Amino acid sequence: MFAVTILGNNSAVPAFDRHPTSQVLTMPARSFLIDCGEGTQIQLINYKVRRSRISHIFISHLHGDHYFGLIGLINSFALLGRQQDLTIVAPEPLQQIIEMQLRVADTKLCFNLSFVTIKESGLLLNLDDVEVSCFRTDHRIKCYGFVFKEVRNPRRLNIEKVKEQHIPVTFYNSLQSGKDYTDENGNVIKNDVLTIAAPKGKVYAFCADTRYDERILTHIKDADMIYHETTYHDSLADIATARFHSTTRQAGKIAQLAGVKKLLIGHFSSKYDTLQEFETETREVFANTDLALEGVSYLLP
């Protein structure tokens, strides 16, 4: 499973029961939290997200609607006796802000909390199951999008052939990484007889807050799914540009140019009480668009 669950889809000020930005990326072995607006810990409870699976929290930028819920979540993790390590990936000086707040409350954490400070675009994390990189977006303060690439064993065992050839279990890992097998008599069995090429890993890109900016295309090209903000309807393109945000049609254009399979849109301005028009306008440009609705999980296609 590789899916994105929306916890908040509103822009800066909470309104109409919509919450500030937060999403959970669920993968087979772990989850990531992406942005953490105020109230995220309550949304995690509301939507029964398993908090112990969250190994990393990614913060795109230090506007409050993207991180004010982080200190409360960390605090609750401490009070609830969390054991699992937690890594925060964010621009400066979030580490200082969090550490200062923990210090003044004399909070003792019962789990390891570490920070990865984002300094520039590029590779951030290279884990067993997922690789994460970041890219700058065009926003009023320093802001980063994230690309999450699923890492799969490049080859899968053809278990029938493997058993037929009596390959020892201890050699399975080597087979998966592409090695040929040489038996005790020196006979070489080619790897492609014993394994099958695995399908490509899924790719999800979170494009954070941004103006329309084609420079991000190189980073999100051919992703299975992207999230792109649509703070405003198309009629407010001037305001969007002035405020470093995007419109419906602009998000659709980015998805189209990047050749992605699916587009999720969110970060809706509090001036709009309903969302239907966001969907309609964006789909005119890019048909496979979904509104990022709170509490809904979107599978990567």
Place this chain on the structure above:
Amino acid sequence: MFAVTILGNNSAVPAFDRHPTSQVLTMPARSFLIDCGEGTQIQLINYKVRRSRISHIFISHLHGDHYFGLIGLINSFALLGRQQDLTIVAPEPLQQIIEMQLRVADTKLCFNLSFVTIKESGLLLNLDDVEVSCFRTDHRIKCYGFVFKEVRNPRRLNIEKVKEQHIPVTFYNSLQSGKDYTDENGNVIKNDVLTIAAPKGKVYAFCADTRYDERILTHIKDADMIYHETTYHDSLADIATARFHSTTRQAGKIAQLAGVKKLLIGHFSSKYDTLQEFETETREVFANTDLALEGVSYLLP
């Protein structure tokens, strides 16, 4: 009107749809916010509290469940174009924490934000309509309770007599402050002929987070209403003491010894899913006790 509206009544971790500590004290000319846990800005919307009336926000101590919602509220005030001055009254270093978060987001406030730093027990504010003082409570970190005393003109005009004696309107303020009136012929009309003693102003005391501590009695004596925490049932008195909190019967005892008219209890531990037992146990010691229920306004008796 002098009333307290509860926005959050739970202890540290949000649970059972109960929120962390926050209350609004509504007075004729303004409102005060007392503590501001995460999600307070949403609770203010839910319960239709007029945010423009809030002139001051009092923070008892820097455990997160009492202030993590403050930065989000200030941020939303800025985004919504608030004009009214706002004063934050809190222990150090809250000012630094807030200012750092505003700075990194490059937030420009469109209203005056000022801070009063609490250094020790005593008088904090002396306003036209209300006087506020604070006192130390026995908690794990530096923590303060607050006493809000309504200031009334000491005497009210007996308007029939005032008109009968043709007292000029310009002298009304002097009458209210107790002065006798001397007419153009030098005749003295005694003040008590022209005015009536006003009833005493109402007094509300917020006792914050605290262990059972009789040292607070001197500060809250004879208040019309106090709020005292009851994190635990009576059976967990040992845990309450170890964690610098109070039980039901302890809160009742404080109310009784202080000779107050009414007791509000809150800061319920997340281990309890229902609240009835808090009320029952406390009322065994102090009959005029009410649970602080979210969304409910309690008039001072």
